[in-house]
Amino acid sequence: MIHPTDWSIHDFKEIFPVDVLEHLQKISFCGTFGDPMMNNDLIKMCEYISEVAPHMDVRVHTNGSARSIKWWQELTAALPDKHEIVFALDGLEDTQHLYRVGTNYNKIIENAQAVINAGGCAVWMFIRFEHNQHQVEEARRRAKDLGFYDFVLKNTRRFDRPEFPVIDRAGEVRYSLRQPTDSVIKFVTSKELETFKDWNRASEINCFALNDREYYIDANFTLLPCCILAAFLYTNYNEALYKNLNLHTPMVPFGQSIQENVHNIIREYGGLDKLNAKLGIKNIVNTELWQTLLQRKWEKNESACCTVMCSNDSPFIKLDDQIVNDV
Secondary structure, three states, X not given: OOOOOOOOHHHHHHHOOXXXXXXXXXXXXXXXXXXXXXXXXXXXXXXXXXXHOOOOEEEEEEOOOXXXXXXXXXXXXXXXXXEEEEEEOOOOOOOHHHHOOOOOHHHHHHHHHHHHHOOOOEEEEEEOOOOOHXXXXXXXXXXXXXXOOEEEEEOOOOOOOOEEEEEOOOOOEEEEEEOOOOOOOOOOOHHHHHOHHHHHHOOOEOOHHHHHOOOEEOOOOEEEOOHHHHHHHHOOOOHHHHHHOOOOOOXXXXXXXXXXXXXXXXXXXXXXXXXXXHHOHHHHHOOHHHHHHHHHHHHOOOOHHHHHHHEXXXXXXXXXXXXXXXX
């Protein structure tokens, strides 16, 4: 169960005091299971960053389908000079809401235009599916005409079957999402998942978080080595839930095994309480346990989560949600 949590500006300052912010190069507000625009103190957080660390590169990832024009103007004014607001626009008027359920294309464009007109750096991020692949060039043209700084086109690996059903609150399948017809990226098959233990034993980890020297703090203040651990930590792999929805996917038992591995790793760190960022980021990451635990797991091939997302032997990496082009 994910409990709604809204950081306050007090929480943010406690976790990121001046002496910490001064040594950071980038902060990304990007919710694994939420959207930063829904935080009531986001603007205050950005003002604080701009005041004490004006050198900071700040990224805000959002579906952009809420808040007023005035709010987006104020957010833009609060951000440091080096920033990007990345709008998840996966289609046009008739397709945007199919993947990002509940969003509204016209509202997002209105808010993005407010950012652009206020001098902000807005990026259009477009994930391709079968239902929107014919709109890519029109979206690219609109992005240019509207003044977006960049248009980023991506494929996705988030398929464990040929199509993905979209289910409403009543449990009814409304439609299905499919990958673009010209995509070289296919779904990960049951057979590949069944061979996980084989490629886990032979895996060599190339950790993106370690390479980029980044950490992840979730909405519950938990400091983790990366966002992937957070995703597996909170995803609901309840088999009964999937059965009730008449969904049959090999990802459920597979996900359960990865999630169990993540829980074991967190227990070895001392539990969630020991990873509370309010204890001090430096106090946590400078411990020998933090510095060595995952590396020791990699040497023994005991970090299944890392194998799935950061191993060259993983079919998920081979089918990575790659950037198609960035123009």
